[in-house]
Amino acid sequence: MSERIQFTQKPDADKECMLQIPWLEDNNFKFPDVDTALTEPDGLLAVSEALNPELVIRAYKLGIFPWYSDGQPVLWWSPEPRCVLFPENFHVSRSFKRRLKQHPFEIRIDTCFRDVMLACAAPREDPLDNDSPGTWITDTMLNVYCQLHETGIAHSIECWHDEKLVGGMYGLVLGDIFFGESMFSHEPDASKIAMHHLCTQIKPFLLDAQVHSKHLETMGAEQIKRSEFTRLVNSRLVHSLNTSSGLRRNY
Numbered sequence: 001m002s003e004r005i006q007f008t009q010k011p012d013a014d015k016e017c018m019l020q021i022p023w024l025e026d027n028n029f030k031f032p033d034v035d036t037a038l039t040e041p042d043g044l045l046a047v048s049e050a051l052n053p054e055l056v057i058r059a060y061k062l063g064i065f066p067w068y069s070d071g072q073p074v075l076w077w078s079p080e081p082r083c084v085l086f087p088e089n090f091h092v093s094r095s096f097k098r099r100l101k102q103h104p105f106e107i108r109i110d111t112c113f114r115d116v117m118l119a120c121a122a123p124r125e126d127p128l129d130n131d132s133p134g135t136w137i138t139d140t141m142l143n144v145y146c147q148l149h150e151t152g153i154a155h156s157i158e159c160w161h162d163e164k165l166v167g168g169m170y171g172l173v174l175g176d177i178f179f180g181e182s183m184f185s186h187e188p189d190a191s192k193i194a195m196h197h198l199c200t201q202i203k204p205f206l207l208d209a210q211v212h213s214k215h216l217e218t219m220g221a222e223q224i225k226r227s228e229f230t231r232l233v234n235s236r237l238v239h240s241l242n243t244s245s246g247l248r249r250n251y
Helices: 054-060 094-101 113-121 138-148 191-204 214-218 226-236
Strands: 044-047 072-078 082-085 106-109 154-161 165-176 176-183 206-211 222-224 249-251
Touching: 044 226, 054 138, 054 226, 072 206, 082 226, 094 191, 106 191, 113 138, 113 165, 113 176, 138 154, 154 191, 165 191, 165 249, 176 191, 191 206, 206 226
Parallel strands: 176 206
Antiparallel strands: 044 072, 082 206, 082 222, 106 154, 106 249, 154 165, 165 176
């Protein structure tokens, strides 16, 4: 979450780095073992020209995700360690508890997925959202993830106020894991309240936050070894998650 649930800077990979990693097109689109990912930049594993729903699903099941900017090929990552949030560990501070009692937003699920992505792609002024004025959500990524939404794999959690979309997040669901991608806020605490809804109402086994940030850490995120993360993903694919839990709720 560009509060990517990586939330921070753009992906950084120079030409020298890309010479060290395989092109998927040269290997029949087979991903290399995640243990072969580079340590600098952390987790860079492979590169490709292609980006499509099938490739994205296969990547996530292996603990890999795409992250790149316009003008770059598709960069595939599996960082070590991995930032995750177990929903039961979501931290509710006293001030946030007071904010929740104000019921500032209505939560909706999957009513405007594309709009949520577009809002996440917009330049940010808030450094908690993105410390760069650019965006890593390219047009190709937008189209691919909207296709994943149409097939029921990608979902949006939205905060509404006076019938306006004011915050939210989106990600993929495989098994009972929510793979967070990005979030945005146009009003204070909107994205955090969306995440609170995810953790307390939808209740995935695990929220994949991908890359650590201090902002995520304040909400209860932690870092685990990549090997543990991929083990958890593999073990949870046989489970399911009902994203319509708490389909509409006032906060």
